[in-house]
Amino acid sequence: xxxxxxxxxxxxxxxxxxxxxxxxxxxxxxxxxxxxxxxxxxxxxxxxxxxxxxxxxxxxxxxxxxxxxxxxxxxxxxxxxxx
Numbered sequence: 001x002x003x004x005x006x007x008x009x010x011x012x013x014x015x016x017x018x019x020x021x022x023x024x025x026x027x028x029x030x031x032x033x034x035x036x037x038x039x040x041x042x043x044x045x046x047x048x049x050x051x052x053x054x055x056x057x058x059x060x061x062x063x064x065x066x067x068x069x070x071x072x073x074x075x076x077x078x079x080x081x082x083x
Contacts (some may be wrong), residue, residue, distance in 0.1 A: 002022060003051075004055035004056075005067075007055070008055075012053070015058075016056055016058055017058060018054060018058050018059050018060065018061075018069075019052040019053075019058060019059070019060040019061075020041040020046060020059060020060070020061050020062075020068070021049070021052065021058075021061070021062045022062075022063060022065040022068035022069075023037070023048060023062055023063070023064065023066070024037075024039055024065045025037035025039060025064070026064070027038070027048075027062055027063055027064045029061070029062065029063040029064070029067070031047070031049075032047060032048055032049025032050070032060065032061060033045060033046065033047050033048065033049070033062075034048050034062070035048040037078060039053070048062045049061060049062045054057070066083075
């Protein structure tokens with residue numbers, strides 16, 4: 001699978017227990033499917049979570065990059081002092 005070898009080299013033989021993917025487009029987070037991408041031509045109804053699951057054999061979740069950023073900011077209380 002394209003990209004698996006490159007990512008495995010970056011991980012230097014470490015095995016992840018789960019993988020999270022943020023994608024800049026319309027995503028169905030419950031199924032891990034890219035509904036529509038304005039950045040990647042032809043990406044419509046792509047089961048993106050299946051790619052890392054197949055490559056690494058671990059669960060993967062996919063969500064929109066803005067949702068992921070907002071979740072991280074809430075978890076780490078970013079901007080609290082500005083309110």
